[in-house]
Amino acid sequence: MLKEISLPSPHDCSDCPIRHRAVCARCDADELEHLDKIKYYRSFEAGQTVVWSGDPMDFVGSVVSGIATLTQTMEDGRTQMVGLLLPSDFVGRPGRDGSAYDVVATTDLVMCCFRKKPFEKMMLETPHIAQRLLEMTLDELDAAREWMLVLGRKTAREKIASLLSIIARRDATLHLRPAQGKVVFDLPLTREAMADYLGLTLETVSRQISALKRDGVIQLEGKRHVTVPDLDRLMDEAGDDSDGGVFA
Amino acid sequence: MLKEISLPSPHDCSDCPIRHRAVCARCDADELEHLDKIKYYRSFEAGQTVVWSGDPMDFVGSVVSGIATLTQTMEDGRTQMVGLLLPSDFVGRPGRDGSAYDVVATTDLVMCCFRKKPFEKMMLETPHIAQRLLEMTLDELDAAREWMLVLGRKTAREKIASLLSIIARRDATLHLRPAQGKVVFDLPLTREAMADYLGLTLETVSRQISALKRDGVIQLEGKRHVTVPDLDRLMDEAGDDSDGGVFA
DNA sequence: CGCCACATTGACCGAGATCAACAACTGTGG
DNA sequence: CCACAGTTGTTGATCTCGGTCAATGTGGCG
DSSP states (O other): OOOOOOOOOOOOGGGOTTTTTSTTTTOOHHHHHHHHHHEEEEEEOTTOEEEOTTSBOOEEEEEEESOEEEEEEOTTSOEEEEEEEOTTOEESOTTOSBOSSEEEESSOEEEEEEEHHHHHHHHHHOHHHHHHHHHHHHHHHHHHHHHHHHHHHOOHHHHHHHHHHHHHHHHHHHTTOOSSSOEEEEOOSOHHHHHHHHTSOHHHHHHHHHHHHHTTSOEEETTTEEEESOHHHHHHHTTOOSSOSOOO | OOOOOOOOOOOOGGGOTTTTTSTTTTOOHHHHHHHHHHEEEEEEOTTOEEEOTTSBOOEEEEEEESOEEEEEEOTTSOEEEEEEEOTTOEESOTTOSBOSSEEEESSOEEEEEEEHHHHHHHHHHOHHHHHHHHHHHHHHHHHHHHHHHHHHHOOHHHHHHHHHHHHHHHHHHHTTOOSSSOEEEEOOSOHHHHHHHHTSOHHHHHHHHHHHHHTTSOEEETTTEEEESOHHHHHHHTTOOSSOOOOO
């Protein structure tokens, strides 16, 4: 079944929900106008593949709404998620033809795309864009390294707790609620996607979620709706260095 | 015992061995002269810690020679290496006060350091530096994501083979030898460091290296000197997508 | 209703961790 | 020169966490 996805009418950057966080965050009015000329919107429905690994990619862009994943797959089918793309995150690599990863929409997704060639040209002329992209890339590198610790050294229970606390914290900041005490959110990932993120099997994910529920660390309503009564407790289970947030 | 480390006399960038690969790769003569004013060299001996995680860092810089590691440690002592720094690699994050990781010299090490504040100022004024740093950061992000697949989904044997083939290929390109057929190199890491890199115990590392030796995939002379009779065979064992190098 | 995708739970197994002994090498001091 | 201690690496015995295989549950939609 193909849902009819309404292409969002091109709207002004000034009321863009990711205006202040995306790659264009530092651009002034002139620069936005320039960007406007090379941008277009694309929508994807949940489950659709945005780009296949190895395929040429003639655009780069930002996630406006929804969630996408970056995954790598070995010949025998083992797959590892290597990135979780949330609104304002950047997709694609300037200066490279193809995607190194599969990019898949896990929810309905809207992207603000820039034609690659003009974007690359603009990057050379517009320090504001290159600077912001560098900052975002450094943040992603930090996140990737944090994840390497999760993958390499944490137990299954700690891995699940780590993922939940990341989602909980992101959700809290997104909705401008305090990232402590009680947090409520919906899981944006299937058990299988969580397993691919964590280097586990989906059965282990299921078991550990059940265990955390049994132990009162989380409450579940249905399969996706999660209540965390005490975020500190959850972060404790994640084995994270107590002082949650690294540096500003 | 403290070895006497001779501080290398400040030398001209023009005969710097990493001139064409480091963060200064795209700089012209003027820019190099400017960099020269804020740079200084530091030497470390094998085993010394360059920066502790969380400590303030008043410089950024490039590895000139030797090898350093980036590691994260949990309270209970579990550690995960999150970066392997080879000559020309960049250390430190502009715009951040402290290091998020421990940086440790695993061999004798020489670094070309830039005072942070002036470097940050220069980055804003010198697109060549910001551009090159962006490129290098994107490369590191790709490497980190490649490593996430290794950590999350590969077997112990595949992990060892992956690490060996990475070192072999780097060594081959460094010495401008073809990255195929027979390759010979010295392991720059202890078994424990390899374990920390791969999310294994040092015993498992030792066992798998012995197994690869038994199976003729590698030959060992002493504990560190490795001969790879057939790099393709090794890469096969690593389970890597056959077409070794992703994109250019 | 029955189908299908997603999730849970159980029984069993094996790769890798853990605990422990030992070997090889290096530098130290008598 | 040898005895030694310290570091690094190897190998063996055993245990355990998480993977594998399989049955069962659940909720949405035709």
